[in-house]
Amino acid sequence: MISLARPAVNALGLLTLVALFVLAVLALGVVPPDAVQGDAQRLMYVHVPAAWLAYLAFFVTAVSSALYLWPRTRQPGWDLLAGSSAEIGVIFTGLTLVLGSLWGRPVWGAWWVWDARLVTTAVLFFLYLGYLALRRVPADPDVRARRAAIAALIAFVDVPIVHFSVNWWRTLHQEATVFNPDLDAQIEGSMAWTLLFAVVAFTLAYGYLMARRVQLARLEEGREERELDAAIAARVASGSERTDLEDRVPGEGTGKGNIGDPAVAGAGEHR
Amino acid sequence: MAVIPESAPAPARGRRWIYVVAALLCVGAIAFLLLGGLRGNIVYFRTVSEAVQENDTGRLRLAGEVVPGSISETDDGVTFEVTDGNETVAVVHRGDPPDLFAEGAPVVAEGEWDDGFAAFQSDRILINHGNEYSPPDVSSEDPSAEHPS
Numbered sequence: 160m161i162s163l164a165r166p167a168v169n170a171l172g173l174l175t176l177v178a179l180f181v182l183a184v185l186a187l188g189v190v191p192p193d194a195v196q197g198d199a200q201r202l203m204y205v206h207v208p209a210a211w212l213a214y215l216a217f218f219v220t221a222v223s224s225a226l227y228l229w230p231r232t233r234q235p236g237w238d239l240l241a242g243s244s245a246e247i248g249v250i251f252t253g254l255t256l257v258l259g260s261l262w263g264r265p266v267w268g269a270w271w272v273w274d275a276r277l278v279t280t281a282v283l284f285f286l287y288l289g290y291l292a293l294r295r296v297p298a299d300p301d302v303r304a305r306r307a308a309i310a311a312l313i314a315f316v317d318v319p320i321v322h323f324s325v326n327w328w329r330t331l332h333q334e335a336t337v338f339n340p341d342l343d344a345q346i347e348g349s350m351a352w353t354l355l356f357a358v359v360a361f362t363l364a365y366g367y368l369m370a371r372r373v374q375l376a377r378l379e380e381g382r383e384e385r386e387l388d389a390a391i392a393a394r395v396a397s398g399s400e401r402t403d404l405e406d407r408v409p410g411e412g413t414g415k416g417n418i419g420d421p422a423v424a425g426a427g428e429h430r
Numbered sequence: 431m432a433v434i435p436e437s438a439p440a441p442a443r444g445r446r447w448i449y450v451v452a453a454l455l456c457v458g459a460i461a462f463l464l465l466g467g468l469r470g471n472i473v474y475f476r477t478v479s480e481a482v483q484e485n486d487t488g489r490l491r492l493a494g495e496v497v498p499g500s501i502s503e504t505d506d507g508v509t510f511e512v513t514d515g516n517e518t519v520a521v522v523h524r525g526d527p528p529d530l531f532a533e534g535a536p537v538v539a540e541g542e543w544d545d546g547f548a549a550f551q552s553d554r555i556l557i558n559h560g561n562e563y564s565p566p567d568v569s570s571e572d573p574s575a576e577h578p579s
Contacts, residue, residue, distance in 0.1 A: 191565035195530065200563060267556045268528025278468040282460050289456030295449040329473045331538060333561040345562035 168370040175367045178360035190353045202262040204353055208361035210255040214318055215365060216248030221315040224308035238304035241311055242294050243372040245287050252284045267331060275324040276332035283321055286314040475538045478514040485547055491540050492550055493558055498533040520549040530557045
């Protein structure tokens, strides 16, 4: 299982924090506002990288799930990686929707429209939220991981649909600025560089969040093992207690011969 | 006696149903989005030419560019002309247009044709901006570049 050393994770966290701070300075202070949209267009520097991160996270989930399903590479670690990445993906899909909504209100004049890009993105959110719920339906660990992996591969079909929805169908949402069909980016230089930096900063954030999530999963595993040990110990203890009780039953137990006793009769009614 | 073996599986069974229900709710939400929301909206708008050709009754969305010099305010909204380069249509809009509504702006007007298809009665205007970004000082380009094609 992939796992980074603690100092490396902390260094990555610090680097992410610095990158996000620099991004905030660039996007809010350095880059000029858009000629048509004004300052509202600055939302692009968080909306686009959030969507990129969601794609990346779900791609990692899909690859990890495929590696789990492939018998030669089947390891519980791939299942854990798939689930962790999907959690981050769901959060950033939600963030993409919220930031897009905040951008749409001043520019389009609507928080939400029923166009193909927006609807398929909302579908993506619920697909992976459903996947995370499915992961938590208890079952044998291998059965659970296998059905989650199949669900993850089915859900991933929506990722290219979301991306190409603006090219395949007529949407209110604009086409991609950089990865449009003609690969002809109509964006001023400093804006393009800031957008690229934003994507790098968000990718660093993804790496950091994944590293922390895997650390957390390790701790959870340790706790589950300790709880299991404790439960076994408790059961062994109660088992020995039970034999003690059974030894004593003939003397105290079923109430035969004690019918006249009001305390015993009352207890019997409650049963 | 036997407290732990009896109570331990119970919360697990309760949790199981919570997550099964959560997963089913997600499936329901997806069905709602696709069947309730997206159906009929896959083609989000008609160009002016298409709308003129089809002459459909009922609600539709009309996309084009606001003809410069055609905007005039009325008591309860604005009237303007919208064009796609081939056809031009008069739009009577009730309500406040969005902030970016201006001459040459690419708009999507939602509403229906009036009797005789003389004008388009709109009650909602959206701005259909393009994927091009530039700072204000280099912005005096042909606005038709942003026109939806």
